[in-house]
Structures are given as structure tokens and as C-alpha cells.
Amino acid sequence: MLPPTEQAEQRRGQRLLFLAILFFVLLNFPLLASADVDGRLGGVPVLYLYVLALWVLVVALTGYLVRKSA
Template sequence: MSPQEQAEQRRGQRLLFVTLLFGVLLNFPLLAVFNHNGRVGGIPVLYLYVLLTWLALVLLTTRLVQKSS
């Protein structure tokens, strides 16, 4: 297996890990932890958690894809 093929395989494994990680982070048990009446800067905690988790997913995925190109 060539070094480029190995790098592609590692990238695929990392992207799969990111997918599974964020699948867990955006699943019911953790969402229930943040589902209360609290607010941060006027934004409900649950909305802020989902937004920041989504932003982290986008940034991490972008970094993984651009790093290997």
C-alpha cells in the first residue's frame, strides 16, 4: 500500500470517528442534560450547545479535509 493510500485510509478513519463522536454528542442523553430553562447571554442553553457542537463539527471536518489535500 502506497503512502498516499495509507494517508487516505487514515483520513477516512478520522472522519468516521468525527461522525460517530458528533452522533453521540447530538444524541438524546446529552441533549437532555442541556434541556433546561437556563440562558447564556439570552440564548437558551440547549440552542447554544447544539450551535457550538455543530460549529465544532464543521471546523473539525474542514480541518481534516484540508489538511490531507
């Protein structure tokens, strides 16, 4: 059995890996194509907003996971 600190590190690594895979899927063709419409929100294309929102979300969740575990 692993010591608690190693278990926490292993869980953090698994969560970060899951997060990376999740955002890879969200930025892959079928979902990315669904945001590629002619519409605009506030003068900004929807596709740009989708990618920006996902990027902000991945940065925020990664920061949260790293700080929570540290």
C-alpha cells in the same frame, strides 16, 4: 502494503468516520437532555447554544481534517 497516498486517504476516512460517530453520540439523547435546562446565556436557551457550538465544532474539525490531509 498500500502506497503512502492510499494509506493517508484511508486514515483520513477513518478520522472522518470517528468524527461523525463522536458528534452523533454528542447529539444523542442523554447528552442533549443534559443541555435542555431552563437557563439562558445572553438571552439564548442553553440547548440552542449547545447544538450550535457542536455544529460549529464539527464543521471546523471536518475542514481541518480535510485540509490537513490534502
